[in-house]
Amino acid sequence: MSDHQAQNPSPPLFLLKGMQHVALPPRHTWSLPCASPHTLLLAAEGNGYWQAADMPDSCAWSPGSVRFATEKTVATIAADSGSTLSFFAFYFDVLEPEGGVSNSYSPSRSWKPNNDSYQLHSPHRCFELAFALLADQQSQNPLDVLQNQIRFQQLLHIIWRTGSTQASVESEKAIQQTLSYIHANYASSLSLTDLANQAGLTPRYYTEVFKKNVGKSPIEYVTSYRIDQAKKLLRESKKRLREVAHLVGYEDEFYFSRRFKQKVGVSPTVFAKVSQRLIAPVTFQYTEYLMALGIKPVGAKEDQVQYMREQLQVKEAKDIMALSRTCPELIKSLQPSIILTDYHKDSAAFSSIAPTCTLRWLDADVFGHLLHIADLFGQKDKALSWIKQHELKVQKTKRYVDTCIPREETVAILNVRPSHLFAYGVRNIGHVLYKSLQLTPPRMIQEKIKRDPNFWAVPVQEEQVSEYAADWLFVHVFDDDLSRAHYQALTKREDWQRLPAVQKGQVVMLSTVWFAYDPLSLDAQLDEAILLLNRHKSS
Structure with a gap:
């Protein structure tokens, strides 16, 4: 072709x-x-x-x-x-x-x-x-x-x-050569034309091949590499901001600061302070991520602290102050070094207390957020170590699950709330089942994942549940009386009784831990997957 x-x-x-x-x-x-x-x-x-x-x-x-x-x-x-x-x-x-x-x-x-x-x-x-x-x-x-x-x-x-x-092989070699060129010359002015000439390709074709091999455009890569070098200088030296900007290829320190904040989430000045101070964060979303990196926040969102204490049974969580967004004075008394949140309005509310970093929840999956937070605190090695041990755990769990659920059988995930139903994709409940264990979703969900690889969930009416029918049905019910009553009413419907998973006796009830989407909960879900299927085998 x-x-x-x-x-x-x-x-x-x-x-x-x-x-x-x-x-x-x-x-x-x-x-x-x-x-x-x-x-x-x-x-x-x-x-x-x-x-x-x-x-x-x-x-x-x-x-x-x-x-x-x-x-x-x-x-x-x-x-x-x-x-x-x-x-x-x-x-x-x-x-x-x-x-x-x-x-x-x-x-x-x-x-x-x-x-x-x-x-x-x-x-x-x-x-x-x-x-x-x-x-x-x-x-x-x-x-x-x-x-x-x-x-x-x-x-x-x-x-x-x-x-x-031939061009594919030669182009890959040319891309590697230009990567080396970028690493050696990032402090100099680098244009797309310069890099394409180094590769001996037209700028348009060079951009296409570069993105295919590296995952981002040449200029995006140059920016990311410069920001990474800037982070090292900010962590390991006491150079002035203007000097750091010049050393990584930016003549204008103000433009450098804007680009840095776009990429990292905080300004270079804040990043330097956080990196060189005792780590004492407050977080309103990413508590379990910090704990996976061995960083114990001094304060965290109330429901997350309770979840870690009661559901995940993390002993260190007893020392974390449970906080509400509506109590800034309590947050201030903890003297945090940084505040992590997923809500952009928190930045204005809390920036007078401590530097505030907003990481929007839907911008990345669990691993993307973990690596971003690790990078912010200089703990990238710990993040990579956690990911490696998690992958080993995934492989072990997958070997067992494959003996219980044949590859040709489909698996649907249903979340029941007081007045709503959701069929899940690859985030939250679906991450372990679809991404990690590679179970096969029903056709409707497969099509949505094809269109959006990070597809979260779709609302479903009671009469539409049969459209997401599968050989297995994993059900998560919110922990409140209205949700439980909703589920009981659902199970009495004739169309529910006709679902293949119901007729085969292959409905698996999931605990609270499955709704969370963080490193600690993913590990707990893998452990529970084995217990649930083992219990199903024995019944």
Whole structure:
């Protein structure tokens, strides 16, 4: 499949208009004509170099070298001193669908392939087609004309098919080289064009390949790397903010501060103070995350403290002050070094007490939040260690669960509240069951997860429960009388009784711990999964 086809479901058409075979004597040059909207150049024999006006350096030009150019490309090909350089130039038009109509095409001068250069390692078949095209290019026989158009399509197909495989390997190598370049030169001015030139790729294609390999755009990566280096300097030195900004590539310290806060959640000044002071946080959402990192908050949200004491039975939780957002004086008396929250309005309310960091709840999953908080407190190694032990626990639990629930059987998750029902996806209750243990959701949930990989939950009416029917049903009921009454009424409905999981006796009731979404609760859920299924086996 060609580069452009991956982007456009209605691919363009390519119409060969003419060609020539050029033989350059040693030390002679050839300038690319600007008469054709599009040109394909294929090196056949000899060596030389390609020099384009928009590239600071020339590129080697040898057998198998391929270049795509447009009428706006200003470039020359020069032969080395030792031998004649021969190459083919194919001039063609590109016809693209007009206005989204698949059967109506018009010439396009703006079309470009994702990669405008290739180096074919086995170009012999391309040379055969090129010479055949050359032999018949003057023929007026309609069949010969048609055959040449077919040959040109074959030539393009071979270049894109074999070239894309080679380009993938070569591009990955180029990305690694530019990563090294970024790490060595992040304090200097770095533009997308600079980085693409380092890789020998067009900026558009370089961005696409970089994002595929690294997970973010080149400029996003440069920013992240600079911020990481800034965090090290702020933790480990007492350099002034202006000096830190300059050392990581920012001339304007105020712009640096804005970018830092966007990425980290607090300003560089606050980050430095938190890193160099005794850690004494107050938190209104991330209590269990801090505890997983070995950081005991001096105060935390009242219901979270109660949950850790009663449900998770964390002994250290007895020393944490249970707080309400409506008691700022009590928070102030604890003299926190920082306040963590998920609610943006808390920042204005609490910033006079201590630096306040807002981490929006839906911006990341449990591991993303854990790593972010660990980074804030300089505890990244502890976060990675926790994740590693958690993955080992997941593998152990999965081996047991796979013996209880066959892979072909589906699993639905239902949350019952006083007046609402929710079918869950991959957050909260669904994280362990769907993400960790890789159980199969019902079709409706699968489709929602495909559209949104972090899909949380969908409200469901009683009469819609059958649409989420599965071989197994994991049910979580809120711990209040109205929710329990709602569940009892639900189980008496005829459509409930017809659910496959109910008829098979494969309904599993989940405890309170399953509704929480934090590191400590995920570990507890894995432990309980084994107990629940073991109990189900025995019943």
